[in-house]
Amino acid sequence: MAERPSSNPAIRTWNAVWRPTPGSLRLLALLGVIGNVLIVISGGAVRVTKSGLGCPEWPRCTGDSLVPTHSPEHHLLNMSIEFGNRMVTFLVLGIGVLVFVAALRLRPRRKELVWWALAQPMSVVAQAVIGGIVVLTKLHPAAVSLHFLVSPALLVFCVALWVRAGEGDAPPRRLAGPWTRGLAAALLVSCAAVLVAGTVVTGTGPHAGDAESRRYGFNITDVARIHGELAWLTIGLTLAVIAALYRTGAPAAARRRALELAGLIVIQGAIGYTQYFLGVPAGLVLLHMLGSVLMWIAAFRLFFALRDRGPVPAAAPAPAAVRQAEAPQPA
Secondary structure, eight states: OOOOOOSOHHHHHHHHHHSOOHHHHHHHHHHHHHHHHHHHHHHHHHHHTTOTTSSOSSSSSBTTBSSOOOOSSSOHHHHHHHHHHHHHHHHHHHHHHHHHHHHHHOSSOOHHHHHHHHHHHHHHHHHHHHHHHHHHTTSOHHHHHHHHHHHHHHHHHHHHHHHHTTSOOSOOEEOSOHHHHHHHHHHHHHHHHHHHHHHHHHHHSSOSSSTTSOOOOSOHHHHHHHHHHHHHHHHHHHHHHHHHHHHTTOOHHHHHHHHHHHHHHHHHHHHHHHHHHTTOOHHHHHHHHHHHHHHHHHHHHHHHTTEEOOSOOOOOOOOHHHHHHHSOOOO
C-alpha cells in the first residue's frame, strides 16, 4: 500500500528534500526557476529606484552595519531596496542548496540531475561576488550588465533541471528535423543577443542604478534601434520555427511551446516600444525585464521540446530497515 503523505507542512518539506520523489524534485527545480526570476525583478527595482548604492559597502550595507540603518548620505528606503535584493540572493542560494541535496538523495540517483543541481548554488555564489564588484566599482555599466546576464545563464541550469526531472534518461529521440532544430538553436542565440543588447540600452539610458553612476557613452537612439532590430530578428525566427513545426507535423507539445514564446515576444515588443515612446517609465522597465527572462525560459523550453528522453525512472523503494523504522508502532 502506498504511504500517505503527511499533512504536516514541515514534514512534507523535509521529505521533499531528504526523501525526494521525481515529482518533488521537479517542484523544487521549479522553485529555483521562480527564485531566479524574482532576483531579476528585485535587481530591476534597485535600478529604477536609483538604489544601486543604497548600501555603499559590500558585504556590509554600510561600513559599520550589516543591515540598513540611518545614514546622512543614503535614504533608508534606497538602502532597504538594495538590502532586499541581497536577501533575495540568499533565498535563491538556499533553494539551490535544497535542490542539490534533493538531487543527491533521489533514488535511483541520476548523475546528470546532480550536476545541473550543483550548478545552481555555485552560480548564485558567483552572482553574489559579481554583485559585490558592482558596488565596489560604483555601478560601472559593464559590471552591472554582467550582473544581470548571470541570471539568464543561471536560468539555463534551472530550466534544464526542471525539464530533465520530468523526463527519463533514454538517448534523445529527435522529434523534429535538422532544419527545425537548427532554427530553434538560432532562435536561442537571437534571444541571448536581445538580452545583451538590452543591458547596453539600460546602461546607456536613465536607469543605471544611481544618478551619479557612469553610463555607456553610446547614443541611446542607436543602441535602442539595434535592440529593436534584434527583437524583430527573434520574431522572424520564431515564426519560422512555428511554420516548420506545423509543416512537418511536430508533436503538439512542441507547437504549444512555440506559440507560448510567440505570445511572450509580442507582449514584450509592445512593452518595449511603449516604454520608449513614454520616456522609459520605471514600472514598464520592470515589466520589460520580467518579459525578457520569461522569453528566455520559453525559448529553452521550446528547444527541449524538440526531443524525447522517455518516461521518468520509477522511484526506488525505501530499504527494508527504513520502512520498518518508520512503520507505526503498536500502543
